[in-house]
Amino acid sequence: MNSPARATRPPSPAPGLNADLHCHSTVSDGTLSPEQLAARAQGNGVQLWSLTDHDEIGGQPRARAAANALGLDYLTGTEISVTFAGETVHIVGLGFDADDAQLAAGLTATRGGREQRAREMAADLARVGIPGAYEGALKYVGNPELISRTHFARFLVETRVCGDTGEVFRRFLTEGRPGFVPHRWARLGDAVRWITEAGGTAVVAHPGRYRFSPTEEYALFTEFQAHGGEGVEVVTGSHSVAEYAKYADLARELGLVASRGSDFHSPGESRIDLGGLPPLPAGLTPVWERLGGRIQRAMAEPVPIPPAAPVPR
CATH class of the missing domain: 1.10.150.650 (DNA polymerase; domain 1)
Incomplete structure (x- = not known):
C-alpha cells in the first residue's frame, strides 16, 4: 500500500497548477529513466507529476522516490491500452494503489502478445x-x-x-502502411475497473487523437462513464488550442474532471516538454482536486539524488 498523504498540505484546486500527469520512461517507450524524468519535471517547474508508462507500473517506486527527493508532489500513474470500436484508445489511471494485485495482473495480461x-x-x-x-x-x-x-x-x-x-x-506502422499489425488490447470496462477498484481515477487520454465520428466519440464517453470513468485529458501535447476548448466543453457537459499532461517521451521527439503546457481552461474541476488525498507529498527539504545511468543504445 502506498504511504498515506499528509493532511497538512492540501492540494491546490487552481486550474493554473503546473501539473504534468502523462509521460513515459524507459520502463515503457520513453528514452529517459524515471529519475531523469523527475529531475526534468522539477527543473521545468512542474508542481505535481505522474509517470504513466504504457500498461506498466514497474517504474512507480523509482518515480515516487525520485519525486520525493526532489521536492515534487507525486501521483501514481499508468496508461492502459484498450480497444473500442476497432480503435486503440488509451486510459490513464491516476492516484491508485500501486501494490494492487488486480491492477498488476490486468496490466500483465494486457502486455501479453x-x-x-x-x-x-x-x-x-x-x-x-x-x-x-x-x-x-x-x-x-x-x-x-x-x-x-x-x-x-x-x-x-x-x-x-x-x-x-x-x-x-x-x-509505415499505421493502418494500410507496411509494418502495421493490429493488436487487441484490454476491454474498456476492465481497464476502468482495475483503476477505480485500486482507488484511482480513470481518465480518457488525448481524445482528439482518435479517429471517431461524433457518434462514436459520444459512445466512448457514455460507456466510459457507465463503467466508473471520471476524467478527460483536456490539455495535452497532441491537442490543438481548438481541442483544448472542445474537450473543456465536453468535460463541463458530462461532469468530468479535467486532466493535463504533456505525453512526453523523449527530448528529441516530443512535441511538448514536461511542464510546458498552458493551464487548464477556466470553469473545470481539475483531476488533482478529486485526488487530493492520494497525492504523495514531497519532502519538506529536497535532497540531492545521484544522476541516472545513461540510456543504453
Whole structure:
C-alpha cells in the first residue's frame, strides 16, 4: 500500500497548477529513466507529476522516490491500452494503489502478445526491403514486454529510412502502411475497473487523437462513464488550442474532471516538454482536486539524488 498523504498540505484546486500527469520512461517507450524524468519535471517547474508508462507500473517506486527527493508532489500513474470500436484508445489511471494485485495482473495480461505482434511487424517491414527491424527495435527497449511502434520508429530513423518519427508514421506502422499489425488490447470496462477498484481515477487520454465520428466519440464517453470513468485529458501535447476548448466543453457537459499532461517521451521527439503546457481552461474541476488525498507529498527539504545511468543504445 502506498504511504498515506499528509493532511497538512492540501492540494491546490487552481486550474493554473503546473501539473504534468502523462509521460513515459524507459520502463515503457520513453528514452529517459524515471529519475531523469523527475529531475526534468522539477527543473521545468512542474508542481505535481505522474509517470504513466504504457500498461506498466514497474517504474512507480523509482518515480515516487525520485519525486520525493526532489521536492515534487507525486501521483501514481499508468496508461492502459484498450480497444473500442476497432480503435486503440488509451486510459490513464491516476492516484491508485500501486501494490494492487488486480491492477498488476490486468496490466500483465494486457502486455501479453506484444512480442508476437512486434515480430509480425518486422516481417512485414522485411517484405518491403527493411530487414532486421525486430532486432533493431530491441536496442531501444528498456522493457522487452513493452516493445512498441515507437521503438520501431526509432530504428527506422537511426537507419535513415526516415528523417524523423513523424515521417515514420506517415509511411509505415499505421493502418494500410507496411509494418502495421493490429493488436487487441484490454476491454474498456476492465481497464476502468482495475483503476477505480485500486482507488484511482480513470481518465480518457488525448481524445482528439482518435479517429471517431461524433457518434462514436459520444459512445466512448457514455460507456466510459457507465463503467466508473471520471476524467478527460483536456490539455495535452497532441491537442490543438481548438481541442483544448472542445474537450473543456465536453468535460463541463458530462461532469468530468479535467486532466493535463504533456505525453512526453523523449527530448528529441516530443512535441511538448514536461511542464510546458498552458493551464487548464477556466470553469473545470481539475483531476488533482478529486485526488487530493492520494497525492504523495514531497519532502519538506529536497535532497540531492545521484544522476541516472545513461540510456543504453
